[in-house]
Amino acid sequence: MSAYLPLLGIAIVVIGFLLKFNPLLVVTVAAFVTGIAAGFDPLAVLAALGKSFNDNRFVTIVYIVLPVIGLLERFGLQQRARALIAGFKGATAGRLLLAYLLMRQAMSALGLTSVAGHAQTVRPLVAPMGEAAAETQLGGLDEDTRETVKSYAAATDNVGLFFGEDIFIAIGSILLIKGTFETYGIEIAPLHLSLWAIPTAVLAFLIHGARLLLLDRRLAHSSPRHPRESGDPASSYGSVMKKRDSRVRGNDEGGGS
Amino acid sequence: MITLTWLYILGGAMFAAFAILSAADRTHAKRLGNAAFWGLIALSFLAGDHLGDLGNGMLVLCLVGLAGFGLVGRGDPETTSVKEREALSARLGNRLFLPALIIPVTALLGTIAYNYTPFGQSGLFDPKWVTLILLGIGALSAVAVTMLWLHPPVLAPLQEGRRLMDSVGWAALLPQMLASLGAVFALAGVGDIIGGLAGAVIPEGNRFVAVAVYALGMAGFTMIMGNAFAAFPVMAAAIGVPLLIQAYHGDAAVIGAIGMLAGFCGTLMTPMAANFNIVPAALLELKDRNGVIKAQIGTALPLLLCNLLLIYFLAF
Numbered sequence: 334m335s336a337y338l339p340l341l342g343i344a345i346v347v348i349g350f351l352l353k354f355n356p357l358l359v360v361t362v363a364a365f366v367t368g369i370a371a372g373f374d375p376l377a378v379l380a381a382l383g384k385s386f387n388d389n390r391f392v393t394i395v396y397i398v399l400p401v402i403g404l405l406e407r408f409g410l411q412q413r414a415r416a417l418i419a420g421f422k423g424a425t426a427g428r429l430l431l432a433y434l435l436m437r438q439a440m441s442a443l444g445l446t447s448v449a450g451h452a453q454t455v456r457p458l459v460a461p462m463g464e465a466a467a468e469t470q471l472g473g474l475d476e477d478t479r480e481t482v483k484s485y486a487a488a489t490d491n492v493g494l495f496f497g498e499d500i501f502i503a504i505g506s507i508l509l510i511k512g513t514f515e516t517y518g519i520e521i522a523p524l525h526l527s528l529w530a531i532p533t534a535v536l537a538f539l540i541h542g543a544r545l546l547l548l549d550r551r552l553a554h555s556s557p558r559h560p561r562e563s564g565d566p567a568s569s570y571g572s573v574m575k576k577r578d579s580r581v582r583g584n585d586e587g588g589g590s
Numbered sequence: 591m592i593t594l595t596w597l598y599i600l601g602g603a604m605f606a607a608f609a610i611l612s613a614a615d616r617t618h619a620k621r622l623g624n625a626a627f628w629g630l631i632a633l634s635f636l637a638g639d640h641l642g643d644l645g646n647g648m649l650v651l652c653l654v655g656l657a658g659f660g661l662v663g664r665g666d667p668e669t670t671s672v673k674e675r676e677a678l679s680a681r682l683g684n685r686l687f688l689p690a691l692i693i694p695v696t697a698l699l700g701t702i703a704y705n706y707t708p709f710g711q712s713g714l715f716d717p718k719w720v721t722l723i724l725l726g727i728g729a730l731s732a733v734a735v736t737m738l739w740l741h742p743p744v745l746a747p748l749q750e751g752r753r754l755m756d757s758v759g760w761a762a763l764l765p766q767m768l769a770s771l772g773a774v775f776a777l778a779g780v781g782d783i784i785g786g787l788a789g790a791v792i793p794e795g796n797r798f799v800a801v802a803v804y805a806l807g808m809a810g811f812t813m814i815m816g817n818a819f820a821a822f823p824v825m826a827a828a829i830g831v832p833l834l835i836q837a838y839h840g841d842a843a844v845i846g847a848i849g850m851l852a853g854f855c856g857t858l859m860t861p862m863a864a865n866f867n868i869v870p871a872a873l874l875e876l877k878d879r880n881g882v883i884k885a886q887i888g889t890a891l892p893l894l895l896c897n898l899l900l901i902y903f904l905a906f
Contacts, residue, residue: 339778343814346771350861356868357760358658360767361651364774371778376644378774383646385773387638391594392765392865393631394601394722396755398693401732403750405690407670408740409679413686416679445701447721448694451870456754457690460874480876484885487870488858491882492889494866495854499847506819510846513823517831519842529847529904536896541889 342367395452402457414458415465426467426482427549430489431542433459437493438538442500450494451487460486470552478555485548489541496537499530593716597726602635608752611745615665623661624756627653631763650770657760664756667749682740689736696728697721754873761872764864768816775815784811785828792829797838798902804829805898808849809856809890816862818853825849840905848904852897858890859883 342363349359361382368378402410418424440448449455463486468474474482498504502523510526609629615621630653638646656662670678679686701721704710715723733747743749755762775781788807792800804825811821830849834840857863860883867882878884 337783339775339780340783342771342775342778342780346814346862355658355660355760356764356861356864357654357767360764360771361654361658364771367771367778367780368774373777378777379647379651380643381647381774381777382650382770383641383648384643385770386650386766387634387641387643387646389766389769390598390601390635390638391719391722392769393762394594394597394635395725396758396762397597397601397604397726398729399754400604400747400751401689401693401729401736403752403754404733404736404742404747405686406754407675407742407746407750408682408686408736409670409675409677410686410690412672412676412679413682413684417684417687440698445698445721447725448697451866451873453693453725455870456873458687476877480878480881481885483874483876484871484878484881487874487882488885488889490870491858491866491886495857496851496893499851499854506822506850507847509819509822510850513826514831514842514846517826517835519831519835521843521846525843526847529844530851532900532904533848533851533893533897536900537889537893540892540896544888 338370339367341370395447395450398452402452405457410457411461414461415468418462418465419469421466424466425470425549426463426485426552427545427547429462429466430459430485430548431545433486434489434493434538434541434545437490438497438534441494441497442534444498444501444504446494446498446504449490451490455486455490459490467552470549471555478552481548482552485545489545492537492541496530496534500527500534502527591713591716592723594719594722597719597723598635598638600726600730602632604748604751605629605632605635607748608632608755611667611748611752612665615667618663618665620661620663621665623656624663624665627656627662627760628752628755630656650767653760653763654767657763662760664759665752667753669750669753689732689739692732692735693725693728696731697724700724700727757875758869758872761864761869764868768862768864772815772817772820776820781811781820781824782827784814785824788825789828789833792833797906800829800833800838801902801905802898804834804845804849805852805894805901808853809859809894812853812856813860813862816857816860816864818850818857821853821856822850825853834901834905838906840901844901844905848897848901852894852901855890855894855897858886 345363345366346359350356364382365375365378369375418429437449460483463482464474464479467478467482499506507523507526511521511523514521605628609625609632612618612621612628613625618624630649634649641649701724704715704720788803792803808821808825811824812818815821830845834845835842857866861868861880868879871879871882
């Protein structure tokens with residue numbers, strides 16, 4: 334039975350997350366319980382934690398884009414993203430996210446995974462554009478619907494990344510598969526692995542894409558068109574932005590070249 | 591050669607600035623806690639390689655203590671109001687997108703140029719980290735262009751960065767911490783135990799059940815570890831190699847590639863994959879920390895089933 338003791342750490346993680354304790358605390362406690370249950374000295378566990386934390390700093394480096402994103406938000410980037418989408422007649426949240434899904438998957442398949450992401454593109458551009466499209470669809474957004482649209486924006490980024498990147502032959506996961514099998518004397522060419530990632534990539538696009546279009550239908554049914562026509566800040570905001578947008582775009586076309 | 595270390599110095603300097611600005615922010619209820627938190631992360635980026643494993647371990651404990659006991663919170667640095675932003679957005683027009691596009695375009699064109707033109711022979715960048723380094727260069731250029739164009743206060747990029755960083759808060763460290771937990775799990779042999787258990791539930795001679803346990807095990811163990819990379823070697827050792835490839839003579843490329851993608855379906859469904867699921871919820875200021883996961887389950891479950899069937903029909 335004691336052979337299974339290290340699994341205690343997993344139980345702690347699951348319970349800790351369910352009870353909504355601070356995840357950093359939960360993870361740390363789980364690490365110590367797991368290590369000690371497996372017979373390691375607490376200091377050895379601490380050293381293992383420290384070493385791995387230091388080796389994985391690159392995960393946190395992506396925040397260096399935040400100053401410029403924040404700076405542009407200061408000058409109205411999110412409002413601009415909204416206005417741009419509100420100017421398109423047929424734009425819906427679902428179609429917009431579908432286009433983003435395709436782009437994200439295609440870029441990832443070319444190995445360009447860090448080009449987009451939650452900090453780089455979703456927060457400043459994709460989420461506000463999705464919200465704006467939904468606003469035009471419904472003539473106003475309640476808090477819950479806004480949450481749903483933003484959640485779908487983040488979800489779409491993840492799906493596009495995960496099920497695009499394995500088509501690229503030099504991505505970490507492909508190399509990991511190759512390396513793992515090699516230890517058993519099984520040789521595979523990375524190209525074979527990336528080819529077999531294509532069926533799942535297509536299915537991921539179809540399944541998530543269908544859900545995005547269903548999101549549009551759900552939005553259409555969730556509230557009557559143009560509720561609270563007057564006095565609703567969101568809807569009047571949308572129409573004001575539309576007018577502004579055409580004016581500004583006109584300016585750009587005039588002085589652009 | 592520009593290496594990851596350069597990027598760490600840039601990141602360290604940025605977090606150090608967040609720490610100083612937090613400490614100086616008298617309106618911030620938790621200014622000292624935030625200053626300590628971002629300061630320790632700055633220390634990690636700038637000097638992590640010189641702290642030793644135990645030193646880094648202590649640093650982790652301090653960070654967890656600060657976050658776990660509620661000493662880190664959101665500040666509210668001075669910025670423009672929504673009204674001002676709407677006016678600015680209308681005045682500046684679509685040109686506002688140009689600086690935002692500098693980052694992805696630099697990363698995109700730079701990576702392509704580095705891989706497919708003689709520029710790659712220059713050895714200017716560490717080849718392992720080209721895109722990430724270009725991301726840093728793009729971010730710096732975008733700040734420079736915006737500063738020159740719009741002349742905001744000198745500290746504005748750092749204050750605005752701090753505003754966004756505060757909205758992510760301690761969740762920013764969760765991905766790195768979960769990677770560390772994975773390392774401890776590996777040390778303690780958790781993977782072998784799980785692999786053994788998974789292998790033991792398969793009745794002999796039933797190929798479909800073997801495939802199902804492999805695919806579902808990849809997803810399930812990925813949900814526990816937060817990372818398909820940690821799950822793959824375990825499931826390969828327990829089921830993929832001995833049963834599917836060696837006993838049933840399945841195609842190794844299919845079993846490897848689609849098995850990994852079954853694991854990715856698990857990534858979509860777990861808070862343990864914090865950088866994909868929890869950090870975006872914080873970045874987008876969602877009320878529900880699990881909102882992103884909830885939006886993904888409807889894609890992940892059918893796709894997992896598809897992967898299971900793909901392995902069963904394509905590998906044999």
